[in-house]
Amino acid sequence: MNDTVLIVGAGHAGFQVAVSLRQAKYTGRIVLINDEKHLPYQRPPLSKAYLKSGGDPASLMFRPEKFFHDQTIELISDRAVAIDRAAKTLLLGSGEKMEYGHLVLATGARNRQLDVPNATLGDVLYLRTLDESEQVRQRMPEKKQVVVIGAGFIGLEFAATARGKGLEVDVVELAPRVMARAVTPEISNYFHDRHTAAGIRIHYGVRATEIAGEDGRVTGVSLSDGRTLPADLVVVGVGVIPNVELAAAAGLPTASGVIVDENLLTEDPNISAIGDCSLFNSVRFGEVMRLESVQNATDQARCVAARLTGDTKAYDGYPWFWSDQGDDKLQIAGLTAGFDQVVIRGSVAERSFSAFCYKDGQLIGIESVNRAADHVFGRKILPLGKSITPEQAMDVSFDLKKAMA
Numbered sequence: 001m002n003d004t005v006l007i008v009g010a011g012h013a014g015f016q017v018a019v020s021l022r023q024a025k026y027t028g029r030i031v032l033i034n035d036e037k038h039l040p041y042q043r044p045p046l047s048k049a050y051l052k053s054g055g056d057p058a059s060l061m062f063r064p065e066k067f068f069h070d071q072t073i074e075l076i077s078d079r080a081v082a083i084d085r086a087a088k089t090l091l092l093g094s095g096e097k098m099e100y101g102h103l104v105l106a107t108g109a110r111n112r113q114l115d116v117p118n119a120t121l122g123d124v125l126y127l128r129t130l131d132e133s134e135q136v137r138q139r140m141p142e143k144k145q146v147v148v149i150g151a152g153f154i155g156l157e158f159a160a161t162a163r164g165k166g167l168e169v170d171v172v173e174l175a176p177r178v179m180a181r182a183v184t185p186e187i188s189n190y191f192h193d194r195h196t197a198a199g200i201r202i203h204y205g206v207r208a209t210e211i212a213g214e215d216g217r218v219t220g221v222s223l224s225d226g227r228t229l230p231a232d233l234v235v236v237g238v239g240v241i242p243n244v245e246l247a248a249a250a251g252l253p254t255a256s257g258v259i260v261d262e263n264l265l266t267e268d269p270n271i272s273a274i275g276d277c278s279l280f281n282s283v284r285f286g287e288v289m290r291l292e293s294v295q296n297a298t299d300q301a302r303c304v305a306a307r308l309t310g311d312t313k314a315y316d317g318y319p320w321f322w323s324d325q326g327d328d329k330l331q332i333a334g335l336t337a338g339f340d341q342v343v344i345r346g347s348v349a350e351r352s353f354s355a356f357c358y359k360d361g362q363l364i365g366i367e368s369v370n371r372a373a374d375h376v377f378g379r380k381i382l383p384l385g386k387s388i389t390p391e392q393a394m395d396v397s398f399d400l401k402k403a404m405a
Contacts, residue, residue: 002101003028005308006090008080008246009106010034011043012294013275015062016301017104018073024309030072031098033090035079038130039065044294046133047157048324052164055137057130080107083250085268102308105247105258105266105273106301109240109292114149118211123218124234127154139233140165147171147221147231149208151178153323155237156191160326162235163198170229171195171202172221178202182321184342186355187330187367194328203229242277242290255279257290262314264304272307274300284316284383285335293321318383320375333378334365343390346371356393363387373400380404 005021007014010032018032034040041060050060058064068075079093089097111126113119123139126132136158140146146162148155151173163169175181177188178195196202203223212220212228220228244254252266253259257279264272264280275297279290299317306313321332328351339357346353354374355367363386366378377400381387392398 002088002099004098004100005030005102005104006098006100007032007104007106008090009108009275009277010036010040010075011106011108011275011297013108013297013301014104014106015040016298017106017274017305019071020302020305021308022071022073024305024311026305026309028101029074031074031076032068033076033078033080033092035077036129036131037077039063039068039075041130043128044322046130047127047154048161050130050133051137051140051158051161055134057134060130080246083246083271085250085271088270101270103271104304105271105277106275106297107243107246107258107273107277109242109276111236112239112241114208114211114236114238116208116210118213118218119236121211121213121216121218123232124211124236126236127158128240136233136235140167143167143233145170145231146233146235147208147229148235148237149221150237150239151175151180151202152182152237152239153179155235156195156325157323158235158237159195159200160198163195163200164326167233169200170221170231171200172206172208172223172229173202173204174207176204183330183332183367184336184339184355184357186342186344186348187369190348190353190369191325191328191330194326198326240276240292242279244277247271247273247277259288263307263312264300264315272304274304280315282316283314284318291319293319295320318379320379329370329372331368331372331375332365333368333375334382336365336367339364341390343394345374345393345396356390358387358390361387361389363393377401377404 039061082091111128145168148159148171159169206223206225208221210222220230222228242257247258248254258273260273260280262281262283276292303315323330336357341358343356352370354371357365368375
């Protein structure tokens with residue numbers, strides 16, 4: 001019996017599978033296939049801390065190369081191009097075929113490309129990989145005016161970083177508020193005010209229609225309302241597309257992700273899919289979902305590693321997220337979509353508050369700004385299905401620690 005575990009993708013999910021297998025005393029062969037030239041690295045700092053730093057890639061690496069050698073985790077820099085499910089082999093771009101006992105797809109997602117004229121000009125950049133972040137970092141010192149397309153987490157993190165470095169910053173967003181799909185209006189309004197107070201101009205209800213250029217260089221961004229914003233750098237953050245092509249070509253069911261069951265298995269019992277590419281059946285929420293978060297990637301990785309070492313359990317990780325924008329830290333516990341009531345705990349004016357989100361009187365999520373204790377409370381109480389009343393949430397004298405007890 002082949003005891004080789006092949007892991008395609010070396011982001012948070014893929015790296016964690018390999019580490020968790022060794023922590024669980026798995027003695028078989030573990031191969032981590034990475035289509036980037038770098039050691040496996042962290043992605044969250046790419047849109048903020050790395051851009052502020054001197055550009056040391058080593059600061060991003062999960063572990064030094066010696067760690068992988070010591071743990072007998074094989075690193076292969078190559079691209080997976082085809083799965084032969086019948087033969088249980090994986091074809092690499094180099095032409096090598098690798099046999100597997102179990103295959104883990106941690107293929108992640110890629111940037112959604114801007115589809116407008118001149119979007120391929122050299123100063124139209126993205127922020128998802130280390131190489132992309134390095135491109136942005138190197139060009140920022142010579143630029144004066146940046147247009148950020150998309151007011152999601154990545155776009156706003158970068159906008160705050162660029163403004164902090166003295167660049168003029170415009171943000172273009174089709175929705176009527178920032179982070180509209182991710183947070184409550186209360187949180188959106190706060191970050192709108194914070195970013196605009198810092199001098200960032202946010203343009204709502206418009207989209208980019210063309211990148212204006214001259215002699216191969218960006219000069220501006222044309223908008224759907226007829227205006228053109230001056231720019232010598234454009235950074236695009238308009239979402240991602242899950243990398244499902246490898247799975248789909250092998251005949252595995254896919255939709256907005258690689259379809260897996262509650263144990264994160266595809267319809268092929270020898271293939272799992274985890275992280276940003278995984279469309280999973282959530283036993284906790286009773287629905288099919290795909291989550292883009294470090295927490296989800298690492299928790300799913302641990303779940304698969306446990307199954308492969310004899311401890312099979314349905315994945316029931318409770319989601320949480322964060323975003324650092326300028327001097328503010330946003331932390332989210334739970335899934336707040338579908339709320340019908342929001343109450344504020346703390347002080348917006350003092351930049352320390354949380355939005356407690358309720359549905360039918362039940363607490364479903366907490367969005368916190370510079371208020372870590374509320375976030376910790378949410379991460380502890382929400383997975384238990386417990387709640388506090390909206391009146392208790394609003395009352396800052398109400399002891400959350402006692403409520404957890």
